[in-house]
Amino acid sequence: MKGPEVLRSHAGVLRTRVGACWPGSHAIFRGHDLHGELGAMDWLELYVFGITGRRYSDQEIRLLHGIWVMTSYPDARLWNNRVGAMAGSARSSAVLGLSAAIAVTEARIYGGGPGVRAIDFFLRAGKAVKAGGDLGAFVRAELASRRIYGYGRPINTIDERLPSLIPLAVSLGFDKGRHYEMAFEVERILLKESKPFLRMNFAALTAALAADLGFSPRQYQLFNILKTLAGIPPCIVEAQCLPEGALFPTPCDEIVYEGLGARSWVR
Amino acid sequence: MSDRPTERIHTRIWREEPEADNPFAARAAYCHGYDVYGEMVGRARWVDMLYLLLRGEAPTPAQADLLEALAVGLANPGPRDQSVHAAMSGGVGGSTAAASLMAALAVGAGRYCGAREVFDAMTVWAACGDDVAAWAGRIARFDAGPVDIWPDAEHPPGFDPYGVSTATIVRQLLTRLARIAQTPRLAWLAAQRPGIEAEVGLPLAFTGVAAAAFADLGFSPGEGEMLFLLLRLPGAAAHALEQQGYGFKRFPFYPVELVESGAREET
Numbered sequence: 001m002k003g004p005e006v007l008r009s010h011a012g013v014l015r016t017r018v019g020a021c022w023p024g025s026h027a028i029f030r031g032h033d034l035h036g037e038l039g040a041m042d043w044l045e046l047y048v049f050g051i052t053g054r055r056y057s058d059q060e061i062r063l064l065h066g067i068w069v070m071t072s073y074p075d076a077r078l079w080n081n082r083v084g085a086m087a088g089s090a091r092s093s094a095v096l097g098l099s100a101a102i103a104v105t106e107a108r109i110y111g112g113g114p115g116v117r118a119i120d121f122f123l124r125a126g127k128a129v130k131a132g133g134d135l136g137a138f139v140r141a142e143l144a145s146r147r148i149y150g151y152g153r154p155i156n157t158i159d160e161r162l163p164s165l166i167p168l169a170v171s172l173g174f175d176k177g178r179h180y181e182m183a184f185e186v187e188r189i190l191l192k193e194s195k196p197f198l199r200m201n202f203a204a205l206t207a208a209l210a211a212d213l214g215f216s217p218r219q220y221q222l223f224n225i226l227k228t229l230a231g232i233p234p235c236i237v238e239a240q241c242l243p244e245g246a247l248f249p250t251p252c253d254e255i256v257y258e259g260l261g262a263r264s265w266v267r
Numbered sequence: 268m269s270d271r272p273t274e275r276i277h278t279r280i281w282r283e284e285p286e287a288d289n290p291f292a293a294r295a296a297y298c299h300g301y302d303v304y305g306e307m308v309g310r311a312r313w314v315d316m317l318y319l320l321l322r323g324e325a326p327t328p329a330q331a332d333l334l335e336a337l338a339v340g341l342a343n344p345g346p347r348d349q350s351v352h353a354a355m356s357g358g359v360g361g362s363t364a365a366a367s368l369m370a371a372l373a374v375g376a377g378r379y380c381g382a383r384e385v386f387d388a389m390t391v392w393a394a395c396g397d398d399v400a401a402w403a404g405r406i407a408r409f410d411a412g413p414v415d416i417w418p419d420a421e422h423p424p425g426f427d428p429y430g431v432s433t434a435t436i437v438r439q440l441l442t443r444l445a446r447i448a449q450t451p452r453l454a455w456l457a458a459q460r461p462g463i464e465a466e467v468g469l470p471l472a473f474t475g476v477a478a479a480a481f482a483d484l485g486f487s488p489g490e491g492e493m494l495f496l497l498l499r500l501p502g503a504a505a506h507a508l509e510q511q512g513y514g515f516k517r518f519p520f521y522p523v524e525l526v527e528s529g530a531r532e533e534t
């Protein structure tokens with residue numbers, strides 16, 4: 001089938017295997033009765049089950065919870081949080097602020113972008129090593145063609161989240177995972193290659209852990225993006241308590257103009 | 268007075284002079300050197316301002332004509348378009364105005380009929396430089412590069428993956444725009460369209476026409492992506508409001524077919 005026939009075959013109906021609701025009756029979530037079989041499920045467990053269709057052990061869910069908790073910073077200076085807080089300050093809807101802040105988290109230099117790139121890197125590296133390749137050679141080839149995400153960090157190269165994440169992973173038994181161990185090995189290779197600024201950060205280790213849990217890059221994209229979520233609402237709530245417009249108010253002289261001088265539009 | 272270090276915003280676009288009695292109120296505002304409220308308002312067209320904001324210079328009359336004609340052509344993708352459908356889904360349930368537009372932006376941002384498709388096609392125009400004729404071959408072999416937050420490109424950007432022949436309204440838009448001066452890419456597309464479509468294997472789409480027009484206007488792929496998002500919002504707004512008026516009983520709630528569940532989607 002090709003051309004408009006493809007679209008015609010999908011017109012006017014929802015064919016789904018992930019589920020649906022029958023208002024007044026019941027709802028099916030990936031083949032299970034949401035209110036019956038899944039009614040007592042942990043919310044994050046339901047979330048990742050929705051993404052992958054896989055059920056996770058208690059240890060895996062505790063790890064995923066930890067990943068979300070450790071990087072939810074209620075700091076309205078952070079760019080994504082700032083968007084939420086600005087919505088509060090500007091007396092917009094809190095949910096509009098929250099939604100926009102999540103969307104903004106899908107950024108190139110932090111949040112969503114590095115996460116997807118990092119898990120893709122570990123999965124490809126893992127495949128190469130499994131096929132008999134050398135990790136050092138893989139890293140060098142990667143460095144020659146593109147950036148390795150998950151190593152190095154803007155503002156400060158030390159990642160304060162790792163000393164919390166590593167013991168959690170160890171205590172839950174995830175420190176023997178192939179990609180987890182590879183994350184440390186890649187750091188050693190990068191440091192040996194005289195790139196001391198490329199220390200492992202939270203994005204690398206969480207992506208490696210997710211790779212060990214069987215996430216694909218696209219599945220991880222949907223899990224990873226919410227790991228800063230819990231930091232946003234406090235910023236919104238606090239900004240709503242400020243006088244309206246009082247978050248980061250900018251006087252005219254704090255704008256540094258670097259463009260052309262005055263000229264006339266009238267010809 | 269506080270002795271805190273001053274955080275400043277840098278810009279080459281906008282300069283404001285403060286009122287003598289209030290640094291948070293402007294007595295004059297300049298866009299790339301032009302006095303917006305003293306001279307531009309009432310003299311400049313909306314498209315003059317759009318072009319000036321992004322390119323830093325006023326458009327020539329032909330450029331303004333092209334941008335305005337394109338803006339009319341893009342203003343309403345119509346209710347069959349998925350970005351407008353998204354906006355209507357906001358409107359029909361009484362979601363906020365911003366949510367409806369955010370819905371249109373999110374859905375209209377992608378690689379099928381969306382702004383990322385325009386971005387992709389424009390990166391190929393940019394890579395071709397003055398060698399306009401190289402575009403079709405490069406488009407046919409388009410490679411979106413390493414995995415990132417955008418899904419992989421599933422068809423050559425700027426072309427309709429389900430098309431049989433070029434839609435009449437696409438041809439009309441292309442023909443009309445190509446008649447405007449300073450449009451080498453549009454003129455080449457209009458003149459060579461059958462051959463280009465044969466080489467690519469698909470008929471041209473609105474995204475392809477828009478990408479050529481933005482490239483002829485001198486916009487970068489990033490600027491074209493932004494403008495495509497922006498210029499399609501009027502239709503989304505109008506249809507969202509219209510559906511709010513019709514009410515949910517007259518909006519589709521498609522029948523559902525639950526197919527075998529439990530299979531794990533590999534994404």
